[in-house]
Amino acid sequence: MLERGQIGQTFLDWPTEQTFLTPSFTGNGFGATDLNAVHPETSPAFSLGVDYPTGPQYAKYLRSVVKHFRVPVLDDTEVTAVSRHELGFEIQCARGPVVTRSMVWAGGEFHQPLDPRISGSGLTDPARTPEAWEPREGRVLVIGGYESGIDIAGHHVEQGAHVTIVDRSTPWDARTGSDPSFRLTPRSRTRLKAAEATGRLTLVDAHVGGVKRDGDEWVASLDNGTRVRVDSRPIAATGYGPGLGPVGHLFERRPDGWPELDEDDQSTIAPGLFLSGPAIRHGGLKFCFVYKFRQRFAHIARVIGERAGKDTGALEAWRAAGMLTDDLSCCGVECAC
Template sequence: MAQRPPILDALVVGAGPAGIGTALALASVPELTFGVLERGQIGQTFLEWPSAQTFLTPSFTGNGFGATDLNAVHPETSPAFSLGVDYPTGAQYAKYLRSVTKHFQVPVMDDAEVTAVTKLDDAFAVETSRGPVSTRALVWAGGEFADPTLPRMAGSSLTVHSREPGAWQPRTGRLVVIGGYESGIDIACYHVERGAEVEIVDAGTPWDAGTGSDPSFRLAPRSRIRMNAARATGRLTLTAAHATGVKRDGDTWVVSLDNGTKATSDSRPISATGFGAGLGPVAPLFSARPDGWPELDEDDQSTISPGLFLSGPAIRHGGLKFCFIYKFRQRFAHIARVIGERAEKDTSALEAYRAAGMLTDDLSCCGVECAC
């Protein structure tokens, strides 16, 4: 009879910042058995970023004064220190993740894709491209990059999503970008800087300053500086309208807008319309909030599959979005503590995350409001 493999205390799926960060917190719990499965390589998503793309959150070595580098996934590390740059490219950030993984000896198995997950009474049966695994707790950290969202309109397949390399190929003449938040401003500025004439359309006008202070709802200063420079060339137009359809007309693409006008593109329009939750094979194990994002309890655990946790940018609690690394890393140590306590291990070492400004377990204090 085939021997049943041992049951892990915790299994993390995905070796991006969320997966590596959560695994590092799990490593602070002595005697916990855990591992990370990654379908590609460590930092796979960042290796797939277009080479021109950089972080918009700056790195700076403020560690030691409670201001841990915004892009760090462990309190004792800083991409600014190890990479020597403040706005890493994808390739640079993947290098940081590899070095952290190696330094802290995080057990990562690459080329191991999770293809199916079944909830059993007290464990999860996980099917992977490298064989089955059983675990008591499962942390989904599969990221959003594999789940691009196109606009809901006729002809959206005629557009190219901003995550695709084709969106970053050189463009001449007029270009329409649908979506005006961070990724829309980023790719529009990229093409304006190279000579194209770009029109961004977005009914929500996310480029406006607004009144809130939370960067999840307000352009980063660096994006605003770039946008203003692009507008000063006269080659960036911002249109407050919703795209309702795209049609091909000879050599051009015509985007219909809900204000009755049309925007014309001399190459494929770009959809900078964001990402979904990217839950892959665990999607049926979460229930959905009315806005479609996964429903989580106060421990970032599925409300219908106890023991299944979510780590990463898809975390939502009420109106709070945890879509940046400095936000979702606040939950690494919390998730690790819940898992550790259930396994009856000593979790006291995780308090070091709080001292480093990397642990929020009281979600009521997360609002961002700056007086000036």
């Protein structure tokens, strides 16, 4: 495994105030594997003693998994380029070239925040940065009202600021479906209610067209003809891209821009290259939480193992633990109540 930083680098880079939205709880013994676990025999709630880990706490859990299962990881080894090779792929990294038959890209999305497509986007602070979480006085604008937007808005309301969230798709209103990829998580809904109860949160159904500096203030023009004046740089909580970095050219794109995958999460134009992580999309299914994309770890491992002529029977233990989905038609089931 090649890692450009340290194990769990993304989580080490999370703003210190940010915590998981998905709760951890050790139900493993009864077949309900901790939602944030990456291996069926582990539980972040058990090893960390918390239910909503911070970034550094989760990185600690990941380090313990790597240590326990003796996963070989090369730290400080950034992959800078990947090309096709007669044997599979040639990977360029800080420690020299590596040739491999199969490759799994698990580079995550956090390193590819999507800037808002507006004039003056350079005047905004992306929600992933520590600056966006620093205490702010007076009026604050958050562009984007899904999980990250509600999270950071809740944080600033708790600190006493008056926060306006602007989002044309009004994710705070989504009432249909039980999939958290399309509806705010319970944690975010609870924070939203608490923030609204202070009277210091305003939700606006509109699209921000542009941001300008006006003396000591920042002014956002909305497509409903109104303006929002605030006392600090607007915060952009406008999502993340697929983060494919050096393998971007080895994936076809769907019409919505996400990578096209076959039923084994493999590139449709570069067989042997698999995608793992939150960028996986199959039809309308999004795998953007750990408990979703972990369902595919054992499947990808089995496909690679079988091609190499290995016995992959032990991977069935993942199915028994509810951590292996190879039939995607069973995902997306709605809850009755």
